Amino acid sequence: MSPHRNGNLSAITLQEFILEGFGGSLQTQALLFALFLALYVVAVLGNLIMIMVITLDARLHSPMYFFLKNLSFLDLCYSSVIYPKALANFMSSPKVITIADCATQLSFFSLLATTEAFLLAVMAYDHFMAVCSPLHYPITICPSACAHLVLGSYCAGCFNSIVQTSFTFSLPFCSSNHIDHFFCDVPPLLKLVCADTDLNELLLFGISGLIIVGTTLVVLISYGYISVTILRMRLGAGRHKLFSTHVPHMTAMSLFYGTLFVMYAQPGPVESMEQGKVVSVFYSLVIPMLNPFIYSMRNKDVKDALWRLGQKHTAT
Structure with a gap:
């Protein structure tokens, strides 16, 4: 329950919140600003490059790269929902966000993060079909199926976003308007409520837990079958190639789902918001920065596409 729920505090009409962000001295704030800016720039450039390469190179117009392009778009968008405002707050005081902007930020963040959770499960299923059932792959993962899977992921994201945002901002907030976080999220907002939460x-535990556990199971089962199939292969080179591709995928997915589980799929709110802030950085910035490298930059097809685009640019 919220610590503000008592008879001495009454609900008020708030016009704005203060994002506390990370504490510390000016030197600490400057260091964090430089670190977050560097990570955000790498995330933006990496995902923009992936979107551009996959769009411009016809040889990458396949289901796998269609999903990767959508993953890059999601990573680009949902890190951009949070970090421009967070970076501006490092350099300003007070760190104000209007209640309308806060609701908008929460809405888009919930939409994009939930969609990514489903899209990663879709990508795991795509890899499973490609490795374990290559003959049925062109029929099962056809262009219309790809479009429906991505659309379904966005619909699930919209549902969770509408539920979490509407239920959170229908609650009465107390006299404190200081959010102990660097962006608007459900757990720190619930701590400001003076009603029963x-x-x-x-809802946060049930819906988020169902999403995270359900999509994680799809990923684990898919990669479990992939691993068994790889181990049955006689060619060592084939095993090495597939393991070098799928082990980094599993590492990235484990980090993404694990940090989401810590924040949202536990009964009750996160006890330490300082811990919650650090965990949030991983799924909102570190993973979007790493995904272009883990999923694509290590891929020979993508490297060849980058080389061809470079050659074309040089020739013109």
Whole structure:
């Protein structure tokens, strides 16, 4: 339950919140600003390059790269929903965000992060079909199926976004408007409520837990079958190639789902928001920065496409 729920505090009409962000001295703030800016620039450039390469090179117009392009778009968008405002707050005081902007930020973040959770499960299924059932792959993962899978991921994201945002901002907030976080999210917002938040906590735990556990199971089962198939291969080179591709994928997915589980799929709110802030950095910035390298930059087809685009640019 919210610590502000008592008879001495009454609900007020808030016009703005203060994002506390990360504490520390000016030197600490400057260091964090430089670190976050560097990570954000790498994330933006990496994902933009992937979108551009996959769009311009006809040889990459396949289901796998269609999903990767959508993953890069999601990573680009949902890190951009958070970090421009967070970076501006490092250099300003007070760190104000209007209640409308806060609701908008929460809405888009919930939409994009939920969609990514489903899209990663879709990508795991795509890899499973490509490795374990290559003869059925062109029929099962056809262009219309790809479009429906991506659309379904966005629909699931929209549903969670509408539920979490509407239920959170229908609650009365107390006299404190200081959000102990660097962006608007459900757990720190619930701490400012002076009404019963049991239903909201149940919705956050139930819906988020179902999404995270469900998509994680799809990933684990898919990569479990992939691993068994790889181990049955007689050619060592084939094993090495597939393991070098899928082990980094599993590492990235484990980090993404694991940090989401810590924040949203536990009964009750996160006890330490300082811990929550650090965890949030991983799934909102570190993973979007790493995904272009883990999924694509190590891929020979992508490297060849980058080389061809470079050659074309040089020739013109």
